[in-house]
Amino acid sequence: MLLLPYSKNPSRILRGAMKTLEEIQKERPYLKEQLDLYRKLQGLRSLSFSTEGYIPMEKGFYPPDTLVYVITEVSKILGIEIERLNWVKDMITSGNIDFRRLPIGDIQLKHNEYSQEELDVILYFISKPFFLHEKQKLSLDGIYWDEGKCPVCNSVPSVSIIGREEKRRFYCSYCETVGYWKRIGCPSCLTEVPEDITIVMLDAEEGIRADLCERCKNYYKSFNSSMLNEYTEEMLDLISLPLDIIVQQKGYHRSSPNPLGMKRLL
Template sequence: MSKQTGPVSLPQELLDFYDGLLVIQQKYLAKIRELNLFSVPEQWVWDKTNPLVSSIKPVTDPVLARELFNQLLELLTCYKPVWADSIKKLEGMTEKDFSDLIVSFLEGDRESVGGIISRLDIQPEVAEFAIFQTVKPFLRTYAEAANLNIDTANWLENFCPVCGNKAKIAVIRGEEGKRYLRCSHCETEWLYKLLACPNCGNDDHQTLSFLLIEETPGYRLDVCEVCKSYLKTIDARAGLKPNMDTSEIQTIYLDIIAHERGYSNRAVNA
């Protein structure tokens, strides 16, 4: 069975999977917020050059993180039977390996992440998805505390001022049509140039364009011919009031269209 989502018909099973993922994420985001795990030290002053993560590391709750991780594995077991072998190995991970994976991922140490995954003989796609979805709500609460101390309106870089990752989606707002990038990891939004590639920084308008989707006004793909990347963009000036928590699910069809045309987004882990 499939369901029409935008101009592309998506399998109902895929939509159910992402709905289940959203339920888990929202459930644990609420729990993590109650813990108040992170606050920016009073004496800390942002240097306006480097993301917060370069000087202050995010924290997690080990018990809650493992609980969330296990629920994600249950979801994957239901919807991704082809991943069964890797899921079983992830379920049997020692606390040390799990902790090392979480810490390495949070610190952006992809070499260590890859080393652990390789040693445990787990499919990288499976392990990285599960770890990413585990740390994501922790990163979000980290960002919520940090954003009170960071001037996101004047950052203007192509990476997140909080965690240093790239954007997965953008929103155009206001009469001036300003573009705000939204981080793929911690959901922070920051102002960015309207005519520049958020992946490689290319600002040559002759190699930048956007693909309008006739069936879904206000939703488009910003593409760069230099690095062949794409960014999903929502134009709120079209009268849209997007729910950014569900925007990824609602715009999966844009990812499909972009991939069919040879574009990629390296920020997407889901």
């Protein structure tokens, strides 16, 4: 199995002149810290591993060598000593952390050295190669999302693309699968009543908006499809971070994390 790195993905090349991370950083100096972290994550995103002859669910989610590699990389990326991550490794090996429960918000990890937000980021990074492996294996891009959830990992999406199509295209922040769901509605509580949805835009950013659900206080961001010529979905999520802050200050929350594993951005 082979995971294509960011720059070699043929669908990206066909889309035209994508901006490089350096160009984006020049455009948006206030995102330096986030873009630096995102850059460090690329090695993990392109990690390929095989589960042939191995039963992941019995022993954790990675072959043992791969797990050691992933934990070592995450320790370097986040600047945490490897010894301080051994407990996560042990929990994964013993089957006490089920990555598949992560997107449905059903992992309640506690550790006195880390805050809940830090634990979310650590787990998001460690599980990233697993989710990309799942996407590659199941290959469900472009289908309709029943109940508004990613068909690979059941996450409620926080990023969507809106173009001429009648349906809205959603993007899964865990496995990066793309699929369709209703143009108006909330994928969290499934309301389709237009009055339940409030739209917020930033004056300075054309083509970017947030759809806020007044019923359950979930929100997701929407991007004009033409923006995919210059940015990946992940990059769109990152560059629109100021919109997350504004919306979260008003009391709304996102269901899936941004590309750095963060849901709360205040």
